[in-house]
Amino acid sequence: MKQNIAKVFTFSLLASSISFISCVDNEKNLFDADQLKQIYEETFPVKNIDLDGDWTVSRSVIACVSVNGDQGVDYKIQIFDADPLSPGSTAKLLAEGTVNQSTTLNVVMDCATALDKVFVARIDEHKRYLVQPAAIENGTVTAHLGDAHYIWIYRSTTSHVEYREC
Known part of the structure; x- marks a missing residue:
């Protein structure tokens, strides 16, 4: 019984490791900074913030x-x-x-x-x-x-x- 649990645990650990490794594309950066900037500009609720403003209250x-x-x-x-x-x-x-x-x-x-x-x-x-x-x-x-x-x-x-x- 203990051997079966150890085998199942080892197999599930190996399977999950393979699935994570297969999802990574090492030759390509999947992060798109321009797309993130566009999402921020479209969804941020406050527009035209003065960058030189003093936020001290x-x-x-x-x-x-x-x-x-x-x-x-x-x-x-x-x-x-x-x-x-x-x-x-x-x-x-x-x-x-x-x-x-x-x-x-x-x-x-x-x-x-x-x-x-x-x-x-x-x-x-x-x-x-x-x-x-x-x-x-x-x-x-x-x-x-x-x-x-x-x-x-x-x-x-x-x-x-x-x-x-x-």
């Missing part, structure tokens, strides 16, 4: 945030992609940290390349938000919260503000 941005506030008080800083205080906001949290009068928050965050400004929020110990828009320039966001030269969006968290984290 996200980038790293450095944020430098300082505050002008009460001495010795730590403020929570949150950076959003949209205004978190506007009604129906879908602002996404990009970065957060803590800063006080004598420190600066330096953080690297990822955001969409199409994003040209972010909203920096300073949150005090009473959960009050002070929000400032800040432009992204050359991959950097600089914000100084508490300076009288800026227009502030100020709202207490007694009104419910929803946001989604990335």
Whole structure:
């Protein structure tokens, strides 16, 4: 019985090897690059692709945030992609940290390349938000919260503000 199985296995291995060898034409290259290129051009769903286009959809941005506030008080800083205080906001949290009068928050965050400004929020110990828009320039966001030269969006968290984290 074992000899029969071994003979059948050997014969089937030999037969399959011969069939594979007989299908190969060693004198001719059966791959047609021009035909493949034509098939790609006819079936590819996107036409007229800019070869010099940039397919990058996200980038790293450095944020430098300082505050002008009460001495010795730590403020929570949150950076959003949209205004978190506007009604129906879908602002996404990009970065957060803590800063006080004598420190600066330096953080690297990822955001969409199409994003040209972010909203920096300073949150005090009473959960009050002070929000400032800040432009992204050359991959950097600089914000100084508490300076009288800026227009502030100020709202207490007694009104419910929803946001989604990335």
